[in-house]
Amino acid sequence: MTIAFRRIAAAGVVLGSLITSEAALAQAAPILSDLDRFHPVIAENGMVSSQEALASQVGVDILKAGGNAIDAGVAVGLALAVTLPRAGNLGGGGFMLIHKADSGETLALDYRELAPARAFRDMFLDDKGEADSQKSRFSGLAVGVPGTVAGLYEAHRRFGGGTLNFAQVAAPAIRLARNGFPVSEDLANSLESVADSLSQDEAARAVFYKTDGSFYRPGEILRQPDLANTLERIANEGPKAFYEGPVAQAIAERVTAGGGLMSTDDLAGYQPVWRDAITGTYRGYTVASMPPPSSGGIHIVEILNMLEPHDLAASGANSAATIHVMAEAMKRAYADRSEYLGDPDFVKVPVKALTSKEYAIARMADFDPEKAANSAEIKPGDVVPYESDQTTHYSVVDKAGNVVSNTYTLNFSYGVRMMAPGTGVLLNNELDDFSAKPGVPNAYGLIGGDANAVEPRKRPLSSMSPTIVFRDGKPFLVTGSPGGSRIITTVLQIILNVVDHGMNIAEATAAARIHHQWLPDEIRVEEGISPDTVRLLESLGHKVAVKDTMGSTQSVLIAEDGLRGAADPRREGALAVGY
Known part of the structure; x- marks a missing residue:
């Protein structure tokens, strides 16, 4: 097996003009060439490595504009929600490790999803008391209260560099969603591979597939206006725009329609946690x-x-x-x-x-x-x-020595394959990471016990x-x-x-x-x-x-x-x- 090592071969565009027209899109699309896979990319002032090229460039543009690693890390997380929809997300959760060079402290930010307040231990069992994977993976019961928006906002609030406010850090993701971006071969293949299930959701079908049911091809422009509006609300109002009001209502209603137990109170009560x-x-x-x-x-x-x-x-x-x-x-x-x-x-x-x-x-x-x-x-x-x-990770280092190491996810590719109508937000199926029945393997073959059993307001175990x-x-x-x-x-x-x-x-x-x-x-x-x-x-x-x-x-x-x-x-x- 030959693995090609790929990187950008030409400089990206500056923050102020990022993704403003189809001409700019063509310019911003990375020119990829096969290089010796044993050669790292070298830089002096800052570095971003992520699973999607446009999001990586967004991060570097933020660094160039005066942001620190945390500013860039938040911008990359928001951009991936647009350009890597199978894993980048607003409707999921994750973990961020932050090292601050000036103080020498290293802290862990837990913005993992929560089980709703009405969750109960045996909710993923069938009538015979056996684990039912359909319930834990592809129904509304599988959806945990999302943590990404609260987590990214909290990281910026506490450790952002101060040069760029949250709205400025969110601006590239908003532009990518509203103006669109060229569909990569990877994204085109990904959307085609899940079409049978993802297209069953009316809102997701309207975003990711053409009106005649055909697929987006590499190079075609994908726009997500509902997601742009949601991101813009968050940029202007903070997390309450996601966890309260019409966005929260749409999420709770979609989960409930899918057989889940989430309420708007679950969303309003979500808080990320700083841990050692x-x-x-x-x-x-x-x-x-x-x-x-x-x-x-x-x-x-x-x-x-x-x-x-x-x-x-x-x-x-x-x-x-x-x-x-x-x-x-x-x-x-x-x-x-x-x-x-x-x-x-x-x-x-x-x-x-x-x-x-x-x-x-x-x-x-x-x-x-x-x-x-x-x-x-x-x-x-x-x-x-x-x-x-279908989790995704990115790493960011700035010239001052600040570091972000962030992993977040919807769990399966495109999560539970449901979208909250009018929001552009795909929902996770993270609660499959609980032990549906102690001793029974989950989707990844992992055995769990009572310590990871389902309980209300509990976070499922993660790797x-x-x-x-x-x-x-x-x-x-x-x-x-x-x-x-x-x-x-x-x-x-x-x-x-x-x-x-x-x-x-x-x-x-x-x-x-x-x-x-x-x-x-x-x-x-x-x-x-x-x-x-x-x-x-x-x-x-x-x-x-x-x-x-x-x-x-x-x-x-x-x-x-x-x-x-x-x-x-x-x-x-x-x-x-x-x-």
């Missing part, structure tokens, strides 16, 4: 990532702790010996995830124990370098109490893992990824590839990936892992399955002489761009 980041150390580096209700930070640190005693540099990147110990550590971490992780506002998560190096040593005490452990025999560890493939790695107290690597259950292991491998294997950020991004999540008991690998390595792993007792590519990491490495960016070549249209 999860931190750990690995070979002299400090790793900061998201705390619960993300499982990402805890288990990235836990797996790194389990791997630290092993010389991965000596065994080599993607060798059988390296993959073997990685898989065994991953099994144990995902077993722990099934038992202990949930919304910390509802359950006590043993963070200190799970992230301690002593626990990691005990967890790997039965590791056999010559034999794979049977996952059926691996149970959650004894501790002392103390998401979709989203926006991460910052520090060297000598300074940000060194900013990364994250979509990928559902595979987010944790994808982010982990970016860290290992840079720290243990000495890869530059583009090499670390392009390298073939592996994944084990305890159950099912198999190592999932991308094409690119040597057949000889696969045979060696099988001889150790592993089941190995070669499957589709995993993740879409958007990373920035901060070197002494400047910034190095890499957008994952696995997803068409991703772009790292700097200045």
Whole structure:
């Protein structure tokens, strides 16, 4: 398999003239060329890496206009709601990790969706008491109270640079929605692939498909006037324009019409939460990532702790010996995830124990370098109490050293595939991330327990893992990824590839990936892992399955002489761009 590494080949347009006419659109559309996939994009003053080229350029334009990384991060999040509708969103939620250079603080912003107040434990079960995936994935019951608007606004309120107000930061997204933008090949293919279900929703059909039912083709202009109006209201009035009034009413009514339980009171009561980041150390580096209700930070640190005693540099990147110990550590971490992780506002998560190096040593005490452990025999560890493939991530670094690492989602591609009429807002199906029935796998094959059972006003567990790695107290690597259950292991491998294997950020991004999540008991690998390595792993007792590519990491490495960016070549249209 050949993976092309792509980036912008010509400078973008300035903020003031961004997306104002079809001529400007043609100028702003990035000229993409195949480059050596092992070469990062290099910049001195600022860098944005996201899954969609126009949104990345919006972020850099904000930096050039005097905004800081948080201003740019908010602008990218709003722009992706327009240009990457399968994952970028106003109707979903996510996590943002922010590092402020002047104070040295690193904080986690939780704007994850909430279960409505009328949600109840067994709402996703059928008449026989079995988990009903139709209810948890494609009905109004699946829709969580959205957090994106409140989260992005709160990030800007607290940490925006002050040069640009929220309306200015939102302006590029409004212009993209109102004036339209050229449909990329990726977006055209995406909309065609979900047409059977997405077109069943009248409002979504009117936005994403032509009046005769035909598809938008690459290069044609897609306009979203209802979404532009919603964004404009938010820009002028703040979050209340989304969580109260006609937009909130339209969301609640659409969810209810789809069989859900959301009310306007649920929307009016939504608040994002500032939390302390999860931190750990690995070979002299400090790793900061998201705390619960993300499982990402805890288990990235836990797996790194389990791997630290092993010389991965000596065994080599993607060798059988390296993959073997990685898989065994991953099994144990995902077993722990099934038992202990949930919304910390509802359950006590043993963070200190799970992230301690002593626990990691005990967890790997039965590791056999010559034999794979049977996952059926691996149970959650004894501790002392103390998401979709269609998620998207972006990373932003500014010239002052401020950092944003943000992952947000609708869960499945285009979420529940419902749009609130008159708003342009697609709705999530994030509540599928709850344990519909403890012990029964969700859509990503993840097993959950009572800690992640459905409760009113509770946040479902997530794997989203926006991460910052520090060297000598300074940000060194900013990364994250979509990928559902595979987010944790994808982010982990970016860290290992840079720290243990000495890869530059583009090499670390392009390298073939592996994944084990305890159950099912198999190592999932991308094409690119040597057949000889696969045979060696099988001889150790592993089941190995070669499957589709995993993740879409958007990373920035901060070197002494400047910034190095890499957008994952696995997803068409991703772009790292700097200045």
